[in-house]
Amino acid sequence: MAPTARPSERATVDKLQHAGDLWLLNADDASTLMDAVIESFRIQDQHVHHRLYVCSTAQPGRMIRSPSQKTTVVNVTPGSERLAASGLKVTHVVSQSDVIKLLWNNRAVFGPVLSSTVESLEMDDGAALTVPATLPALEAFGFMARDHKSSLGLTDGGKLVANLSVSDIRGLTPEEFPLLLLPAGEFVAVRNGVAGVTKEQALAGKRVEGAEEGKYGVLFEKAPVVTVKESSTFEEVLGTLVTKGLHRLYIVDDNGAAISIITLTDVLRLVTRP
Known part of the structure; x- marks a missing residue:
């Protein structure tokens, strides 16, 4: 029964x-x-x-x-x-x-604040969660689910090279679930069409060039993750979020390592702060 x-x-x-x-x-x-x-x-x-x-x-x-x-x-x-x-x-x-x-579109109302830096506005206080790009995508999504996060930064040798987001599994069919066993960096590249390998080819076992050697920095050179610095201005942050259609921006140091993250929520909290 x-x-x-x-x-x-x-x-x-x-x-x-x-x-x-x-x-x-x-x-x-x-x-x-x-x-x-x-x-x-x-x-x-x-x-x-x-x-x-x-x-x-x-x-x-x-x-x-x-x-x-x-x-x-x-x-x-x-x-x-x-x-x-x-x-x-x-x-x-x-x-x-x-x-x-x-x-x-109405940024002029902010006046001098537009030229204030990310650091001076204390927008760099939040932690940026990252994992190596070689970590299996399924395991990375597991970390996101456990910590209630919508994204994780992917690193290669400590340098931020890509972003893994919950939106990356949107529309993933059961037949495509084996893609989740790929390294997170390779999964993102295939799902976003920057790998030179289609999802059908990936499901058939074809690997992304350089992925087996862990060369994810080279892989994402054609589609680098969008970042800002602590010295970036509030105007630059707003403009980048809007013109790139992003929900988050990583803050990186001079070596490209992620040190914090700015989300849309962070911006709205800043402008509505009591």
Whole structure:
């Protein structure tokens, strides 16, 4: 007789999402972007939200006024955000990236702060987690899951050469799972099309040139990881994040070793700091 499936094994996808609340903003004329960033993104908290959903009028019983009384935040438990269940209709999605773009387009309001350095603004305080590019991708993703991180820097001889992100497994099919056994540097190169080897060839056993010798610095010369220095200005950080469409920037020393990291959350925390 086949073993009985546990409840979690029978659950549908929408019930398996990350535990927590879906926060939605019912904006009105009194709402400000600052309210949304601080209260809906919870940007000053340890666990932030990366996007919020702007909704049409919700059922009054589900509406919670924010402390500022300027933003209506609707708290909906996962799986109940359907229109029929909550009366909510999402009209827009606002992400941290959207806010950073807005800041960049209106950067003149920052005045002298634009020329302040990463070091002087204390944006280099966070630790940059790195692993050797030779570490199996599956093991590297395991570190990310354990430490609740969305990325890891990949190093070659101590020098940062690439970034491994949770987005690198987006769309990975079960047939492609063997790619996770490749070294993380090789996995990133294949997944991002900079290896000269297709995923089909990699699955068939073809190795990326130089990977067996661990020469990942050479491999990523054509697509180097984007970095800044402690001497880089706030304007350079903002501009790089926006023009490159990035969610993070590594700070490196003169030898190319990662010493810290700047995320979109870090930037928003800086500009909304009490």
